[in-house]
Amino acid sequence: xxxxxxxxxxxxxxxxxxxxxxxxxxxxxxxxxxxxxxxxxxxxxxxxxxxxxxxxxxxxxxxxxxxxxxxxxxxxxxxxxxxxxxxxxxxxxxxxxxxxxxxxxxxxxxxxxxxxxxxxxxxxxxxxxxxxxxxxxxxxxxxxxxxxxxxxxxxxxxxxxxxxxxxxxxxxxxxxxxxxxxxxxxxxxxxxxxxxx
Amino acid sequence: xxxxxxxxxxxxxxxxxxxxxxxxxxxxxxxxxxxxxxxxxxxxxxxxxxxxxxxxxxxxxxxxxxxxxxxxxxxxxxxxxxxxxxxxxxxxxxxxxxxxxxxxxxxxxxxxxxxxxxxxxxxxxxxxxxxxxxxxxxxxxxxxxxxxxxxxxxxxxxxxxxxxxxxxxxxxxxxxxxxxxxxxxxxxxxxxxxxxxxxxxxxxxxxxxxxxxxxxxxxxxxxxxxxxxxxxxxxxxxxxxxxxxxxxxxxxxxxxxxxxxxxxxxxxxxxxxxxxxxxxxxxxxxxxxxxxxxxxxxxxxxxxxxxxxxxxxxxxxxxxxxxxxxxxxxxxxxxxxxxxxxxxxxxxxxxxxxxxxxxxxxxxxxxxxxxxxxxxxxxxxxxxxxxxxxxxxxxxxxxxxxxxxxxxxxxxxxxxxxxxxxxxxxxxxxxxxxxxxxxxxxxxxxxxxxxxxxxxxxxxxxxxxxxxxxxxxxxxxxxxxxxxxxxxxxxxxxxxxxxxxxxxxxxxxxxxxxxxxxxxxxxx
Numbered sequence: 077x078x079x080x081x082x083x084x085x086x087x088x089x090x091x092x093x094x095x096x097x098x099x100x101x102x103x104x105x106x107x108x109x110x111x112x113x114x115x116x117x118x119x120x121x122x123x124x125x126x127x128x129x130x131x132x133x134x135x136x137x138x139x140x141x142x143x144x145x146x147x148x149x150x151x152x153x154x155x156x157x158x159x160x161x162x163x164x165x166x167x168x169x170x171x172x173x174x175x176x177x178x179x180x181x182x183x184x185x186x187x188x189x190x191x192x193x194x195x196x197x198x199x200x201x202x203x204x205x206x207x208x209x210x211x212x213x214x215x216x217x218x219x220x221x222x223x224x225x226x227x228x229x230x231x232x233x234x235x236x237x238x239x240x241x242x243x244x245x246x247x248x249x250x251x252x253x254x255x256x257x258x259x260x261x262x263x264x265x266x267x268x269x270x271x272x273x
Numbered sequence: 274x275x276x277x278x279x280x281x282x283x284x285x286x287x288x289x290x291x292x293x294x295x296x297x298x299x300x301x302x303x304x305x306x307x308x309x310x311x312x313x314x315x316x317x318x319x320x321x322x323x324x325x326x327x328x329x330x331x332x333x334x335x336x337x338x339x340x341x342x343x344x345x346x347x348x349x350x351x352x353x354x355x356x357x358x359x360x361x362x363x364x365x366x367x368x369x370x371x372x373x374x375x376x377x378x379x380x381x382x383x384x385x386x387x388x389x390x391x392x393x394x395x396x397x398x399x400x401x402x403x404x405x406x407x408x409x410x411x412x413x414x415x416x417x418x419x420x421x422x423x424x425x426x427x428x429x430x431x432x433x434x435x436x437x438x439x440x441x442x443x444x445x446x447x448x449x450x451x452x453x454x455x456x457x458x459x460x461x462x463x464x465x466x467x468x469x470x471x472x473x474x475x476x477x478x479x480x481x482x483x484x485x486x487x488x489x490x491x492x493x494x495x496x497x498x499x500x501x502x503x504x505x506x507x508x509x510x511x512x513x514x515x516x517x518x519x520x521x522x523x524x525x526x527x528x529x530x531x532x533x534x535x536x537x538x539x540x541x542x543x544x545x546x547x548x549x550x551x552x553x554x555x556x557x558x559x560x561x562x563x564x565x566x567x568x569x570x571x572x573x574x575x576x577x578x579x580x581x582x583x584x585x586x587x588x589x590x591x592x593x594x595x596x597x598x599x600x601x602x603x604x605x606x607x608x609x610x611x612x613x614x615x616x617x618x619x620x621x622x623x624x625x626x627x628x629x630x631x632x633x634x635x636x637x638x639x640x641x642x643x644x645x646x647x648x649x650x651x652x653x654x655x656x657x658x659x660x661x662x663x664x665x666x667x668x669x670x671x672x673x674x675x676x677x678x679x680x681x682x683x684x685x686x687x688x689x690x691x692x693x694x695x696x697x698x699x700x701x702x703x704x705x706x707x708x709x710x711x712x713x714x715x716x717x718x719x720x721x722x723x724x725x726x727x728x729x730x731x732x733x734x735x736x737x738x739x740x741x742x743x744x745x746x747x748x749x750x751x752x753x754x755x756x757x758x759x760x761x762x763x764x765x766x767x768x769x770x771x772x773x774x775x776x777x778x779x780x781x782x783x784x785x786x787x788x789x790x791x792x793x794x795x796x797x
Contacts (some may be wrong), residue, residue: 092452094388101444105478112486112565119571169278201493205501208494216489238281 099250103257106220110261113216114268117209121272132273133204142193143270146186150259153182157228157252164235164245172240172248176232179255183225190218210269217261224258227251304398307390309375310769312397314673316372316442317666323404324365324659324735330357331652331697332728338721352416355510358517358651359416362525363435364404366655367477369662370528371439374446374470377669380763381464383455383781385773388448392441400438406431417510422495425509429492436485443474450474455762457781461552464761464784465538465545466665468552469531472559476524483565484516511570518647519630520584521564522654526626529619529661530555530595535761536616536668537599540607542758544785547598554594561588576634576641585634589627596620611683611741615664618691622657625695629653629702639708646705652724653698656731660690663738670745671755675769679744686737689730697727760785 121131132138156178163171201207231247234240240248303311334354337343345353379387387393406427410416415424450463450471463471491512495504502508515521530551538545545551561584567575575581599620607613629650633640640646663686670678700720707713713720754764764787766774783789 094448094452097451098389098392098444098448101447101475101478102440105440105444105482108479108565109482109486112483113489116486116490116571167280169280202497202500208490208497208501208503212486212489212493241280 093246093249095246095250096253099253103254106254107257107261110213110216110264113209113213114264117213118268120205120209132206136197136199136204136206138197138199138270138273139193140270142189142196143266146189146193147262147266149182149186149189150262153179153186154256154259156182157255161245161249161252164240164248165242167242169235172235173232176228176235176248179228180225180232183221183228186221187218190214213265213269217258217265220258220261224251224255227254305394307386307394308772309379309387309390309393310673312387312390312393313372313374313376315397316368316375317673319401319404320365320369320372320662321735321739323360324369325732326408327357327360327365328693328728328732328735330360332725332732333357335697335701335721335728336725339718339725341718348414348420351418351510352411352414355417356411359407359432361655361659362517363432363439364407366525366658366662367439368400369659369666370470370473370525371442371446373532373662373665373669374466374474374528375442376673377665377763378446378467378470379449379453380672380766380770380774381467381761382450382453382458383762383775383778384449384453385775386453387445388453389445393445396438396442396445400435400442403431403434403436403438406434417491417513418506426492426496429488429495433485433488433492436481436488440478440481443477446470447474447478455778455781462781462784464531464763465534465548465551465555466528466531469528469534469555472555473524473527476527476559476562480516480521480524480563480565484513487512487568508570512568515564515568515570517651518567519564519633519650520562520567520581520588522651523558523562523588523626523630524564526623526654526658526661527555527558527562529623529658529665530558532661532665532668533599533616533620534595536612536664537602537607538760538785539668539756539758540610540613541602541605542608543602543605544760544788545598546601548784550594550598554591554598557591557594558588561591577636582634582636586631588630589624592624592627596624610667611678611680611687612664612667614684615660615667615687615690618687618694619657619661619664622653622660622691622694622698625698626650626654626657629698632702638706640705642708643705645701645707649698649701649703649705649724651698652701652727653694656690656694656697656727659731660687660694660734663687663690663734666738666742669763670742671751672763672766672768672770674742674745675750676745676747677751677755678738678741680741682737682741682744686734686741689737690734693727693730693732693734695727697724697731700724700727754787760787762786 124131156175159175160172160179163175199207199210201211228251231240231251234247297305303315306312330353333345334357337345337350337353343350375387375393379385410424410428410431411419413424413427414421415428419425419428450467454463490503491509493503494501495509499505503512534545534551567581569575629646632638633646633650667678667683670676700723704713704717704720707717751768753767755768756764762778762781765778779786779790
């Protein structure tokens, strides 16, 4: 009996998932921010098209290659952060660090590609009405990504410090929730702004 | 690799900084505190100060219409108008309710602290910085439609900071309600104020980010030389005004239903009858007050749509549900105190606001053609919300300060508040009918003068409440259950509660755990 008891894993810690719930509320608020911005964008775009105008001003090129790469980068990062949740719930610490590190690298790669996209779009923020909306939405998403990266990095350090384990991995799960929301927001931006133009 | 592959055996024990026992100077203790009680007191104190400014600006705006050509410079009239509304909602009413919730909600749910205490502290100080930026912006010719370019930007940055901070504070309160409830306290057993904060806070989380999005567009457009129409001087406020109009204003009032509910049961000394109606009514008001879609700037037909009209009329329903439940509870003769008078006034004001809302959305009445009726609706609802917040302060004063608030000053505050809500709101509502009745247009100056008097009375109510709370410091210290008829867990903690709030709590088996234990003792 004693041997059986030793073989069984310790039960999960019964404690409220404070960070997870707090992050869920914050994520809901963040999503509403983008819902409002995208609603204004789509409404303005529909208005312009209905009146027979084109939406994007002349001279502005919005390529699809870079946004595609950015989307796939974020989808890959969604996989890696879920990998981190899977790994920490099995106390696989090496895979946890590797996956969290990769997630942050993907985030940096996304920012790098976004800044390159801004340079080739030639979309001067002060030159036309559309640019204000495009920069508000895409810039807002970049801010959300930076927050998600800081959150994930902080949880990575907590994991290094031993505060995350299979018995308690609320922090990494919460960071993953916010990261997934960030990916969803970009997927909508990708379709609404870069694909439909 | 060995270091990282194995979880460190010793994890640093988390110690709350206010529990270390180290003695810091009181100033450092205050500004460095993450204790929900200190933060709650700071919110309340600052909100009362900003409340005085807000009602002064609201009264000034109405009074300016009394003389034919006004006494304010032409370019300042609109800034005084908008600053009154912005200050009232973002710097006075919401912070007052959040401050009350930050103090009371952890006690009501039996928690030792608010969730994320450092985030709660960061929210308070960020909100204060935002408030200073807003006021500095307005003082230097900023605000919506203002003339100073940098000052306008400063105002918007301040508003954004204040909104982000209030949202962060709301997350802390909501997470406390969801995750830190004591054993046995299911969500349907939480005290009414905590339930109303759960509903109201959720609504704020879903709607205020929309206002933040509007602010982002206005700020970017204005800052980068107006490439679009978002930042145009005459287009800025119309994009933001939905947050100060029907139905969004009711979202700010939701916690007041909880204040009144807890007040009614405690003063009546009996359990809330038809408690389910109050819970459903509060939730329904939350659903109906979702206002982020109602932006006429982007959708000119929104006020003619069935959703807007329907919610505007139906908003009366949850208020009536709550009223019916309170009325049956009050059939046991309640105690008449300053808090209960203020609570009654807030309830009647909200009912008047609900009626005004139902009238406002009926298009043939043409009440939407001028701003007068909408302004009256705002004063009725937000004034009642402020009065409800003051009622909450007077009610929980013994728990917050360890002494009863001065009853004389409190009753004067309650009466001034009731007068202020109705005198400030109803004349403007009446003036809204001037599009149909020419005689009312002739009485405009008199109606505006009465409305200005209402604003002054609400200012006076705020000052008198502060006086009542300040005089509380001189009274006798009170027992844990200061009213003697407390039903919820906050009345089990000492007044004021020590760090950690409670010792060992019993498992809760109903929404009124203190009555349960009293009845068990009687039976024994």
